[in-house]
Amino acid sequence: MASFFGRFTSHSSSSSNSKPHAPSAPYAPSAPEVHGHEHSHGTASPYFSEHHPPQPYGSNYGAVSSYGSYGFPPGTPPEVIRSFQMVDRDGSGFIDENELQQALSSGYQRFSLRTVRLLIFLFRNPVDSSRMGPNEFTALWNCLGQWRGTFERYDRDRSGKIDALEMRDALYGLGYAVPSSVLELLISLYDDRSGRRVEFNFDSFVECGMIVKGLTEKFKEKDRHYTGSATLTYEDFMSTILPFLVSYS
Amino acid sequence: MASFFGRFTSHSSSSSNSKPHAPSAPYAPSAPEVHGHEHSHGTASPYFSEHHPPQPYGSNYGAVSSYGSYGFPPGTPPEVIRSFQMVDRDGSGFIDENELQQALSSGYQRFSLRTVRLLIFLFRNPVDSSRMGPNEFTALWNCLGQWRGTFERYDRDRSGKIDALEMRDALYGLGYAVPSSVLELLISLYDDRSGRRVEFNFDSFVECGMIVKGLTEKFKEKDRHYTGSATLTYEDFMSTILPFLVSYS
Numbered sequence: 001m002a003s004f005f006g007r008f009t010s011h012s013s014s015s016s017n018s019k020p021h022a023p024s025a026p027y028a029p030s031a032p033e034v035h036g037h038e039h040s041h042g043t044a045s046p047y048f049s050e051h052h053p054p055q056p057y058g059s060n061y062g063a064v065s066s067y068g069s070y071g072f073p074p075g076t077p078p079e080v081i082r083s084f085q086m087v088d089r090d091g092s093g094f095i096d097e098n099e100l101q102q103a104l105s106s107g108y109q110r111f112s113l114r115t116v117r118l119l120i121f122l123f124r125n126p127v128d129s130s131r132m133g134p135n136e137f138t139a140l141w142n143c144l145g146q147w148r149g150t151f152e153r154y155d156r157d158r159s160g161k162i163d164a165l166e167m168r169d170a171l172y173g174l175g176y177a178v179p180s181s182v183l184e185l186l187i188s189l190y191d192d193r194s195g196r197r198v199e200f201n202f203d204s205f206v207e208c209g210m211i212v213k214g215l216t217e218k219f220k221e222k223d224r225h226y227t228g229s230a231t232l233t234y235e236d237f238m239s240t241i242l243p244f245l246v247s248y249s
Numbered sequence: 250m251a252s253f254f255g256r257f258t259s260h261s262s263s264s265s266n267s268k269p270h271a272p273s274a275p276y277a278p279s280a281p282e283v284h285g286h287e288h289s290h291g292t293a294s295p296y297f298s299e300h301h302p303p304q305p306y307g308s309n310y311g312a313v314s315s316y317g318s319y320g321f322p323p324g325t326p327p328e329v330i331r332s333f334q335m336v337d338r339d340g341s342g343f344i345d346e347n348e349l350q351q352a353l354s355s356g357y358q359r360f361s362l363r364t365v366r367l368l369i370f371l372f373r374n375p376v377d378s379s380r381m382g383p384n385e386f387t388a389l390w391n392c393l394g395q396w397r398g399t400f401e402r403y404d405r406d407r408s409g410k411i412d413a414l415e416m417r418d419a420l421y422g423l424g425y426a427v428p429s430s431v432l433e434l435l436i437s438l439y440d441d442r443s444g445r446r447v448e449f450n451f452d453s454f455v456e457c458g459m460i461v462k463g464l465t466e467k468f469k470e471k472d473r474h475y476t477g478s479a480t481l482t483y484e485d486f487m488s489t490i491l492p493f494l495v496s497y498s
Contacts, residue, residue, distance in 0.1 A: 179484045185491040231480045242434040
């Protein structure tokens with residue numbers, strides 16, 4: 001089958017900002033907020049990197065055309081719509097986890113079901129959280145395009161893998177200043193205990209980054225003034241964490 | 250191979266408190282604290298059930314014998330020591346995840362590697378977090394014995410499974426009063442989206458319960474006065490959650 005991964009990559013390079021280290025916006029997929037504006041007020045954030053102002057959500061919209069059919073936002077690039085239609089084989093208007101996995105996987109790059117489920121959760125459709133509609137698919141496409149660009153910038157030898165230090169820099173480039181203790185825990189997720197150095201392919205880079213993105217956004221919802229601390233009830237705490245386990249079931 | 254699961258079950262019924270709904274202590278495995286004492290002071294807790302006073306940690310110790318060899322705490326029942334020695338095939342004094350999985354699994358009851366890793370993480374050895382020593386094994390044995398008793402009390406038709414409502418009651422019986430919104434999220438972890446009613450075998454009951462136990466204890470470390478709210482830094486928040494993802498890698 002034709003993979004949309006190649007197209008997706010080419011979309012990424014044509015539409016994303018290609019200057020070195022340009023970060024994507026750390027936006028909340030389910031309820032988009034323009035966090036770039038908050039940053040531009042100069043508030044010091046303890047958990048977002050500050051070396052580049054994040055771009056506002058939706059910077060890729062309106063770049064190519066004015067397609068508005070099939071439930072896509074006006075201005076969605078036609079290749080996004082074509083990919084959605086190719087993947088949505090049953091024409092339901094929604095993409096389930098198997099369809100998304102097929103779409104993201106190709107001969108050289110397979111996305112795990114874990115990552116796919118995490119993506120569907122983080123970019124979830126408010127009506128049916130198990131499937132993606134056109135809006136969620138477009139947001140995911142834009143985000144992965146930017147992340148692919150970031151990954152490729154740090155994969156300097158074009159091996160398809162980055163190491164732990166490059167992961168740290170890549171997360172920083174995406175706008176996440178992860179404390180080193182947290183980074184160590186995160187990297188240990190991918191340590192197979194063989195003694196080999198931990199490396200990340202694009203799949204595990206996306207999974208790792210999405211865990212950071214998702215959890216950071218959840219924290220930020222409780223720390224609106226960027227103090228670095230948040231107060232949560234027991235119910236908040238449990239409800240915040242459990243969905244990140246859901247994606248692994 | 251002989252499974253220790255049968256022995257473990259019989260140990261459970263002989264040494265755990267067998268009156269209905271007797272809860273195990275909600276203790277922290279890595280740094281045991283006698284939370285039962287806190288409860289007996291009458292503090293109202295928003296996240297522990299109050300209908301039975303939790304027992305202090307280690308109530309099973311000293312029940313049978315005075316073995317102290319092989320690094321076990323004095324008073325460890327001999328069957329625990331025998332089981333450890335049977336499972337520790339290489340005589341290293343430690344049990345790794347594969348050895349523990351073999352020990353916990355039998356023909357009729359297989360423990361998933363997910364659950365096994367979660368158990369090793371929650372009952373972790375401070376020196377080598379990837380393996381269990383005699384102390385951790387004994388604590389796990391005692392805990393699972395109590396949990397087996399709880400599970401069997403709610404599995405009234407002896408089908409080897411309990412349903413979602415019984416899971417709620419069983420968690421309550423173990424000392425965890427989980428808000429219904431949290432319970433729904435937890436149960437959705439095990440929903441295969443086939444439309445079938447979610448049921449829990451002992452493996453998934455233990456996994457589910459250990460997630461609740463582990464996260465609740467982490468929260469409680471930040472809410473020492475049982476106010477129901479806790480303030481966490483971003484680093485705390487991330488570091489608390491990530492190990493629960495580690496066990497799924």
